[in-house]
Amino acid sequence: MAQYESDHTKFMRQWMEKHPEEREEQRRGRALWWDKPQDLKTSETNQASHVPQKAYYYQNEH
Structure with a gap:
């Protein structure tokens, strides 16, 4: 069955x-925002x- x-x-x-050169740009963008x-300690503080x-x-509440 095809998806x-x-x-x-x-x-x-x-x-x-x-x-294919855009793969490197994609990696740089991901590193900038996500990785x-x-x-x-910061995670615990944020969660608390x-x-x-x-x-x-x-x-x-009126």
Whole structure:
């Protein structure tokens, strides 16, 4: 059974085949925004400071 592949995915696959130099640009972009070293203390602080959100964000208490 064939899996569905969107037109956008097909386009990007073809485009990346025609422009292999973009792989390096993609890696640099990922490193810039996502691939960061993790700090356990910062993660714990962020999790401890989390404030629970109400089920319906816009509901007021009047």
